[in-house]
Amino acid sequence: MPDFSLTPEQESLRDLARKFARTEMAPHAAECDRASRFPEEIYRKAFDLGLLNLNLPTEYGGSGLGLFDQCLIVEELAYGCGGMTTTVIAHCLALAPILLDGSPEQKERFLKPIGAEYRLAAFALTEPSGGSDPGSMRTLARRDGDGYVLSGEKCFISNAPQASLFVVFANTDPSQRHKGVTAFVVPRSANGVTVGPDDEKMGHRASSTAAIRFDDVRVPASDRLGPEGGGFSLAMRTLDHTRTPIGALATGIAQAALDHAASYSLKRETFGKPISEHQAIQIKLANMAQAVQAARLLTWRAAWLIDRGQKGTLESSIAKCFASDAAFAVADEAIQTFGGYGYMREYPVEKLLRDAKLTQIYEGANEIQRIVIARELLRGYG
Amino acid sequence: MEIVVCVKPVPDAETRLRTAADGSTLDIEAVKFVLTGYDESAVEQALLLKEANPGSKVHVVSAGPPPRTEEVLRASLALGCDLATWVEMPPGVAPDPVSAARALARAVAAVPHELVLCGKNAGDDEAGVVAGALAELLGVPDYSAVLDLRWDAAASRLRFQRSTEAGVEKWEAPLPCVVALQQAWNDPRTAKLPAILKSRRLPIAKVPPEAAIPATGTTRPTKFELPPPRTGAKLIEFKTPEEAAQKLVKVLKEDAKVFP
């Protein structure tokens, strides 16, 4: 029989994340959002509590959680602040390719320091020319003696301003298009690495994002992840693992929006009664609740399948796409429920809309997700 | 030092309270049971003492029904307690404070205990009786409303401060004894994720509760009432500010009973 209840262990993990989100993150969310401040002290605390290296195995000093448990935590954190949660999941995203294709020696060398002390990693795939088309990648890695020389530019790289290492995708053979894409681990300290200024973003302003330029950066062959030309497959396998947590992040934002709207509706009075007694508001809340629950269940199912060893491409794309659309719609309705107050920065719901927007875009825009969903779906009919 | 901490699972402070239709019981909606705030301080104090006095052990003990009691014991283990004992009561049984003290005393007496720490009171029944009753059963003195605690090994004395109506009192006392902690000057730590996972696999010793509950000297709740909804302020009429002040203090004292 399917079982939708959490184990006591999962409940205690969730409670830890919930407490952290509500006592450490949420009180600073508005301030970090307004000032576009990267609250390093909060991420350090998350590291201390084991809430940063969610997917890093315990042998490297991480929390070693399965995808389902990661999703439980990510939803709770995002309830406190979506932007801060982006810092966490962007870090886990960068660890995933090392975990997937790194040699034992590389894992020891790159991951041990990450588990031992607070350090961030960044995943550098997207380029100015486009994020969803790795075949047209312009960052090149030219063979040079016993290593490579990287040149090119990556953009919208979360954690770039703070990360101590980057997982960089570059083309070792542009004639092969996406089959020439290769992954490298590049330390921030390497000569020729330049991180651009922080991008001014609409939402997720507690996370930081910047462009990275590589000017003839020498990378030893020992820092290449997997074989030459294995990068595209690695990137896709990585995203199969990290798409589902975006669903969880979006669910957390949606739940926060619903909670704000529902509690406001009980206290705000118009025409002599709380607005929760007006059907127009009840219908909104009912629709919002449906979206939140569906988003959570789709996310849980995708994570559960992947934890059981399935690829879960269809399910994770559905979860990410549905939950992020739901988050945007629920945040939108939350603002509408608040009326004029909802549009004011003093109230917390307009931030949720701005934060929800990004979940429809990053880690594979929802248009791409729908293409993937359709392709996977039609496979079953062909 | 052999330290024992007694903890009680109480509904999370955010729990919404509702009474059953006949008012005889409290319906606690979506109950999540947690360590009560004062117990958190007691656990933290125990861990601080352990850290300051190498070779010490912290043994956490709780008496109550499943699953809530096991959960607070595991939470205490995740925070760093070394051993746990559960006086397992049948589901639904909520002992009155003195009965709880009797159950705890049997468990505590069976393990090494030089210092027994309790929270000042639980956030639900707010009795604040367990520490004193437990001390009486163990035949040792107890000190309540304690803010912080230090072991002076040279003098073989505990040194602590108490917050009482008189002010802040400084005390010294020998072991063994029971100490009830006020919301302490310490800042209770948060369990780390790996410790939480590990705590699920640690053993918890179970002991059965005393078979017969004493026929006398028990108490039981018979009714719960919630405050009525607000209906608008009772305005105070006055001619001078002094009169307003006097009337307000009087109603706060006599009607509202919130005057300090």
Add this chain to the structure above:
Amino acid sequence: MTGPTLVVGELHDGALSDATKEAVSVAQSVSGKENVVGFLAGSSPRGPAAGFGRCGVARALVAEDPRLDGVAGAVVAHLVASAADSLGAELVLVGGSTFGRDLIARLGIRWNAAVATGVTSLTRTGASFEVRRPVFGGRATETRQLEGAHAAVALRPHASAAPPDSPGEVALTPVPLDGVPASFWAAKRLSVEVVSRGAGPSLTDASIIVSGGRGVRAAENFRLIDELAASLGGAVGASRAVTDAGWRPESYQVGQTGKQVSPQLYVAVGISGAVQHLMGMISSRVIVAINSDSTAPIFKVADYGIVGDLFQVVPALTQEVKRARGQ
């Protein structure tokens, strides 16, 4: 059939505390005036024990020993249990204090008593007693039945009035100090430091909060709020208007976007009661509003209201609170 009620006294500034007098009053109403016996332990209890006489108590037991000042509560509990036994008492009553609660806890075992603390009302039900007491931080009130031949009850401070002071004599009987385990005497109280509540409790812990709003008009006027809060032993809060104006830092803000509080008593001074503020304090047990605008929404949610000029009312209130608390 019913034995006497023993009221255990406690001293405050060398005299019987108000809490003790309140306990006498409750004892007299449940047992009858002639059935109340006082108890006082200390280095020289005879003088202050005369206070029992002025409350209408004709008989009191005194335990006299220099070591009894600043002794562990356990010692007194043993003396009280012996005294209650020798009197054939059915009820021991004590005021609501740290001392009182500690004593009651011990009697639950030592004297096999059904015990209750923080009690706001005590009534006889047949051969036993029923109490009412707040639980869950004042969010509910329970009625509790005390079963058995003995009951020991600590009252909640200020839940009942002290009896009027009237001339009266009390006959004092000394009680022996034997039977207390030697180890109970070993602790020492080294000092007592009377602390000023200057800094006050933190907003979220405080059982009393006084908050100021736009009506306070200027940062320098906020000391009126500070002084009232200090007199009540409470914490200081503020509305968003105040923190926005920079009169107080953001950490003072009570409201939906600030701290959510639920103290026993919330005094809103010069606060109109915007939804955003109400959402931070609506669950307070008792709300008092002081505002010059009688139409301010704060009066809809407050329990008590003073429509008046806060610059006159608040200083008068601070003085009155100080007077009432003997400061």
